[in-house]
Amino acid sequence: MITPYRMQPANFNPEIPKELVLLSIIAQSFFQPFSLEDNLLVILTALTSGAGIGFNRATLFLSEGDKLKATMWLGPRSPEEAEAIWTMLSSPGLGYAEIVEYNRELVSRLLPDLKPKLRTLEYNLEDENLKLPAAAVRDREIVLVTGASSDPRVDRRFLDFVQVDEFLCLPLVTRNEIMGEIVVDNAITHAPITSRDIELASLCALLAGNYIHTTRLYKKVLEMEKMAALGEMAAFISHQLRNPIVAIGGFTRQLVNQPCNQEKCQRNLNIIQEEIKHLEEIIFRMSHFLRIKIKELVPIDYRPILQAIKERPDIKAKATGKVISISLPENNSLILCDPVYFEEALVNLLDNALDVTPPGGRVYIRACQRNRKWVTITIKDSGPGLDEKSLEKMFSPFFSTKESGLGLGLLFVRRVLESCGGKVEVRSKPGRGTMFRLYFLARERGAS
């Protein structure tokens, strides 16, 4: 027998331990988009929902350098609001995903009002007289505060904001770093915070600390990748642009500093003109590449486009003495793409293929309906093939095996395919030629 189960259980058996319930709520976050706010909201939901620990309200602080800043608040602001929210949330059949969704809305509804107040809750963690709640995270301790209004160790601004005598401070930390803090309370029901509540809340705090840490690391990695790409770009610019610039400068210097006869003057000017044209071309191609923007995907018939590419004068000139053979499938399904970008991507690949194919050699273009989902177009050259090193780097920006190549062509092809919901596969071996297989989403003719 085969029995399917839902990946995310909508409701839990009330008998199972709360720890499992919490984990299941937090597991929801794996199905959320990877955003810090979303993930933290899930944790706040786990802390405050009746199905979770059931605190009335939660305030979230995030660290920013030496500062600890209040950034999010979840919960009703008054008993009336609480009544409305909790009635809503306890309606039968409401799953965790719906509760998270509801809370997301609640937070964005409350935030404009709360923002000015939250902004006043900012602490310097280096401050020697640091008070609670911030002192808890500095000391890396979970702290239960009771009788807050008469305790000088509690910050007055915070008390004015929460208006509550009993609250629990949950530090969000990793081994070495302070990530933030969550403060929870039962301001509406006035239920005392039990040691069982604290046990469960500490589990949420551990996960939240980890979340923030991971998200921040991820951001850092993205930035580093960007910097690395910038570095490559700088190297590229210094090479591609420097050669023409040095030529222009050098020949101009000759004109300025050395006596030249008419003929030499003219020659220098011609070279300068040529090199400037070259520079313009580089800039045009770069900006063209950076501007890829496919507004709308349309079903297109790729067959006539493929045939037309073969007849383009630039391709024909390159194909002299070589053979381009095209084979098309029997059926007549369409592909989703932008016709202009489709043609350019294909021309790019065909141009490369012809470059490496020796005289008398053959370039194959083969379109194929692989299944209902994909149409593939394969371009295979009879060139020398690529070694592993080149294969690995072939899609990195500014990598080219051609001296005059910008190293943007294949990246362009890949970006076009990705924008169309497709992908590119490459196979190559030294001595065996290179094969590019483009996957396009298939559409049946006449289908909407």
Place this chain on the structure above:
Amino acid sequence: MKKILLVEDDKSLSLLYQEELTGEGYEVVLAADAESALELVRSGGFDLIITDIRMPGKDGIELISSIMGMRKDIPIIINTAYQSYKGDFMTWAADAYLIKSSSLDELKTKIRELLAD
């Protein structure tokens, strides 16, 4: 007359260097890639080699190690658009590492220095 081998694949730049260095009183022989440069070095008679690094086929760094395997006594100047190869220890084998510039003064000074030894 001192004889210089210039390895450079950019046509305009080759012409520029050739004219300027001929004007300084050197004989300049051009090679557009590492393979033909090696052929020329094998046939002998050069007092100095100037090479670019990024070229089609074998790059300048491979060229330098090949030359080192053949003749250790010819001074080599790297003349390139790239700063980044300075970190590659193979480039330390060269006698000078210059960044291409529209002023050839630095290159000319370096050549004079190296040929004076």
